Amino acid sequence: MAEIMADCNDLKDGATVMLGGFGDTGVAVKLVDALRELSLSDLTIVSNGAGGGEYGLALLIKSGSVGKIICSFPRSSDSKIFEELYAAGKIELETVPQGTLAERIRAGGAGIPAFYTATAFGTPLADGKEIRVFNDRHYVMERSICADIALVHAATGDRWGNLTYRSTARNFNPVMATAASTTLVEVRKLVDIVPPEEVITPGIFVDRMIEVGDYI
Amino acid sequence: MKLSSADIARYVASDISDGSYVNLGIGMPMLVSDYIPEEREFILHTENGMLGMGPAAAEGEEDWDIVNAGKQAVSILQGGSYFHHADSFAMIRGGHIDISILGAYEVAANGDIANWLIPGPRPPAVGGAMDLVAGAKQVWVMLSSHVSKNGEPKVVESCALPLTGVGCVNRIYSDLAIIDITADGPLVTAMMEGLKREDLQAKTGAILNFVPKCEILKSFKNEA
Incomplete structure (x- = not known):
């Protein structure tokens, strides 16, 4: 796995890393493990959750590589590793509504610096943000998120980087693929060609890819 | 006499029109999918990326x-x-989602809802709740009990807990009543069999209005 991360200038201390997945579904666990082995520091992770159990993101956090997490749901029945560091003030958290998180990433990939959404108006998650009224409704300005690295899990990929995903393992992966300087992809199966009509992520968004098999 | 959570789910399901796109929150709202009337089709949306969600997978499958x-x-x-x-x-x-159905800690007379955070040491987690209450065409709240474990009203004049959204709830289904949130405040349209208006009002932290002839809610538990 290490070769996919070799000589990548975007993999550095302080980097922002997007991690696809929702719970355990559609997470690029093998890439996360390879990232952990680089022993980087002060990473900002953009992900829906903050990891659970003792694998994947939770282990990356435990290793001390992560300084901040931007996510919607940092709690689960087994999110002990993150919660202990959070309680000790050793990791920073930015809680973002799930749809706003997805749209901030989409906007980042689409070259849109900020947008307005009604989500979170009047709540603590809009504190300090610009509010504007359009058509008699209040909207909160949210800034886009771009990353140095995205770690994506896909079902199939071809040599042009075209990707497909399987059912709800798609989740954040296609949006994150668009929003990073370098997008690294683990695919379950490398194929000769992904039929153009079936491509979900066009290869323009993909930089490097590695086949990992059906390990989940 | 109170409705069970299954009874509440059955009343909610019976009020959803055929062909609706519905998002059911985690927990009690998911019961609604067990009571879809036979002649109706609801298309269930799950925010992690699926329309047409079906039942839980069988064990082992x-x-x-x-x-x-x-x-x-x-x-x-x-x-x-x-x-x-x-x-x-x-x-x-x-x-594009017709109805979002969620649980709540508190709902205010003006439709404000608090359902994401009880301040404390644990990290704040919001998920999709704020997006759903702000975006769905209709927001319905299910309350397994009209008052909290300590007897505090959940339907209140204004929420004490951090808000999930402002002025967004359209209807509340509790174990005692169905209440529409209108421009004039909460309007009770249905009440538990045998319950008096003043008793419901006593368990509610906001002033209730009543339609002239409230529907009578009955438990389904004796049905075969």
Whole structure:
């Protein structure tokens, strides 16, 4: 796995890393493990959750590589590793509504610096943000998120980087693929060609890819 | 006499019109999918990227690529589809979801809702709740009990807990009543069999209005 991360200038201390997945579904666990082995520091992770159990993101956090997490749901029945560091003030958290998180990433990939959404108006998650009224409704300005690295899990990929995903393992992966300087992809199966009509992520968004098999 | 959570789910399901796109929150709202009337089709949306969500996967037949927002293994029905998170929340934010059904700690007379955070040492987690209440065409709240464990009203004049959204709840289904949130405040349209208006008012922290002839709610538990 290490070769996919070799000589990548975007993999550095302080980097922002997007991690696809929702719970355990559609997470690029093998890439996360390879990232952990680089022993980087002060990473900002953009992900829906903050990891659970003792694998994947939770282990990356435990290793001390992560300084901040931007996510919607940092709690689960087994999110002990993150919660202990959070309680000790050793990791920073930015809680973002799930749809706003997805749209901030989409906007980042689409070259849109900020947008307005009604989500979170009047709540603590809009504190300090610009509010504007359009058509008699209040909207909160949210800034886009771009990353140095995205770690994506896909079902199939071809040599042009075209990707497909399987059912709800798609989740954040296609949006994150668009929003990073370098997008690294683990695919379950490398194929000769992904039929153009079936491509979900066009290869323009993909930089490097590695086949990992059906390990989940 | 009170309605069970299953009774409440049955009343909610009976009020959803055929062909509606519905998002059911994690927990009690998911019971609604067990009581879809036979002649009706609801298309269930799960915000992690599926329309046409079907029942939970049978034990031993779980496919962990097919999960719901509660991270449980589910199934997909004919006519269903998968999509990414930004599309999923475009459906919500763009007003394409007909009804979002959620639980709540508190609902205020003006439709404010608090259902995401009880301040404390644990990290604040919001998920999709704020997007759903702000974006769905209709927001319905299910309360398994009209008052909290300590007897405090959950329907209040204004919420004490941090808000999830402002002025967004359209209807409340509790174990005692069905209440519409109107421009003039809460309007009771249905009440538990045998319950007096003043008793419901005593368990409620906001001033209630009543339709002239409230529907009578009955428990279904004696039905075969």
